[in-house]
Amino acid sequence: MNKDWWKKSVVYQIYPQSFKDSNGDGIGDLKGIISKLPYLADLGIDVIWLNPIYLSPLIDNGYDIADYYQINPIYGTLDDFKELLKKAHQLGIKIIMDLVVNHTSDQHSWFQNSKKSRLGKYADFYIWKDPQSNGAPPNNWGSTFGGSAWEYVPERNQYYLHLFAKQQPDLNWENPEVRAAIYKMMRHWFKIGIDGFRMDVISLISKNQQYPDAPSTLPYTKNYYVGSSNGPRVHEFLHEMNQEVLKHYPSLTVGETANTNSEQALLYTDPKRQELNMVFHFDHMHLDYGHFGKFSDIRFKMSDLRQVLSEWQLKLEKGWNSLYWSNHDQPRAVTRFGDDQKYRVESAKMLGTLLHMMKGTPYIFQGEELGMRNVPFKTLSQYQDIETINMIKTLRAAKMSETYIKRVVFLKSRDNARTPMPWDDTAKAGFTKGTPWLDFSPDNSVINVVQALADKNSVYYHYQKLIALRKKYPVIIDGNYALLNPNDSSIYSYTRTNKNEKLIVICSFSRFNVNFNVPTTLVKEKSQLLLSNYTDSPEELNSKIVMRPYEALIYHQNP
Structure with missing residues (x-):
């Protein structure tokens, strides 16, 4: 196999909870994915990226992992996963998993042991710091989902760091035993037969050991970037991971690298450095941010978008780009960058065209090939995402009007991407026989797979043609x-x-x-x-x- 096979690939991202439910419990699962492999093969994709399917209390929809070796029973069994791998491989489709190793769940046995005592093997598996003399947290960092990034544990009389929810304690990558345990786990999944990893917030794994206070000018929920993004040892750690694990398998690796510019991205992706194949950047995702970050009603400017995408195209000549409009953390592209009303179909096709003809590996988020748009939920209580729920509280505390809150939540909530996949126009959308874990979009009666496959001019067939062009014309790759x-x-x-x-x-x-x-x-x-x-x-x-x-x-x- 060509070790650079990923350069010619198109990746399809599956959010397992929302893709296809096979047993009627309202939650998508592995057998559901297996049943839809022919649909994906017909679309022409080469790789499936699965959001986390490991054992988890699902505080952050699986990005809080309690056991890296166990499949969450809501998705099925390890045998189901092996069957998915086998059947996907038979169709020429590779599978990459989500690697979440900046943090674990607080239910992970490592953390359960770590919080008991300052002694023992697991004492330093996480980032523990003494309180300040007045009992306050070690520094002024906020967490992504609101509140302090530090949580106090009386048993140790110390705080632990969590850049995300308090149930997601950060691992201590300075500890070589932590790194060895992670590499062992990665080898385990490669031996089972996976084809690579998407690495969650991988640019945050190395912290500045001084843990400096952040300037008050930075947004509180992201001010930890000052001491944790692109940290002092991040490239050392990733090169070590490459030498220990990745270089032994012809794998696809893509790092999620928040707060990383195109110069820094080259350090992650230049093949000579032997770290990662590519990274996800966020520069184009920040073009419509406002006072409350992503929860804004600002519309992007095309000139800004062109400047950002062009910069990444030109700067990463030595590295490699990942190309995306949307994912499980972002709203639907056609609402954000196109026209989701009169020209929904045309603008969805245009956005696909612009992206898929660029240099890099394109990522399609489930439903993007249907031109799905943001979900017009009637009430704020229908949203389930932890980030959205916390932001609604923040906006109310800031005395923003309910009309404004509804507007920005409609525009930016992560639930926009997470509504169940509409397979047909029936009441349950062909997704489940039960009650879905998250409400359906009211659009399902008109935007669904059956409708798309019956219309030769649908967004689906346009995406199919875009993928076919990448296979036919080398200029699109090189x-x-x-x-x-x-x-x-x-x-x-x-x-x-x-x-x-x-x-x-x-x-x-x-x-x-x-x-x-x-x-x-x-x-x-x-x-x-x-x-x-x-x-x-x-x-x-x-x-x-x-x-x-x-x-x-x-x-x-x-x-």
Whole structure:
């Protein structure tokens, strides 16, 4: 197997709880995923990334792991997982798991032992600090989900660090025994047959051992970045992980690296450094942030989006990009970056076109291929996500109006991505025979798999064609990226060029007809239309194109 196989792959992210329920308990499971493998094979994807399926109390939907070796019974058994691996591999689909090793659940046996005493093997498996002289926490860091990042434990008369929920204590990566235990666990899953890992908040594993106070100018829930993001030993730890585990398997590795810029990303992804294949950055996710961070009603500017995506395309020439619009932590792309009303289908196809023709490995989040949009829940009580629930409290405490709160929660809650997958237009959406763990989207009657498969012009078939193009044209994998008309106010256009071919991608972000002038040098060459999201786009590239609302065009040339 080519060790760089992931460069030619398209990854499909499955949020197991919400994908397909096989036993009627309202929670998606492994057998449900197995039953839908043919659907994914027809779409053309190469890899499935599974959100955590390990034993967990589900305080943070599985990102609080109580046992790295056990499958959570709500999803099935280890035998079910082995069957999923076998059947996926038979269809040519690889499986990567979520690796959550910045923290564990407070129910993990390591932590249960650690909190009992300052002595013994597990005493230093987590980050413990003495109180300040007045009993206050060691520093002023806040946690992602609100409140202090420190929790006091009387048995040790110490605080432990948790950058996320208090039930998610941070592991102490300075302790070589912690690292050895993690590498042993990773080898265990590789031996079972998995094909790689998506690494949760991996840029946070190394802490500045001074644990400095954060300046008051930083947002409280993220001020820990000052001493924990891209920390002093993070690259040493990941290189060690690579040498101990990763280099022995032809695996896909992608790190979630919050608060990491394109220069820092090169340190993680340059193959010579032997750390990770690629990282998820967040620069394009921050373009619509406001006073309360992501919970904002600010709309992104296309010029900002073009600048950010272009920077990452150009800077990571030596490394590799992961390409994504949405995931389990983000709202639906078509609501955020497109038009989820009149031009939902057109803008969903346009966003797919823009991303999939770039250099890097594209990630599709379940339902994105249907053009799913944010869920219009009627009441705030329907939201279940811990981040959203805490933010509603914060916004109310800040005396924001209920209308504003409903608006920003609709725009940004993580539950937008987590509503059950709509397989058909029946009352239970073909997802379950029971009551779903999270309410269905009211859109399921019109946006669902059966509808998409019956409509030859659906978003699904457009994604299928985009994936097929990546398999056919090497320029999409290896071509250099260059912006066209970088100052255009409505059109994002670029070329991909290698020795043998050129790709021209033109995408409109406008809901109106707009003129686009094609550079003369490109019009001189004979071109062929490979794909459009309208049925009657010009087959040849002209010097002036009237771009219709959210139109997307891909032309190919053999200069």
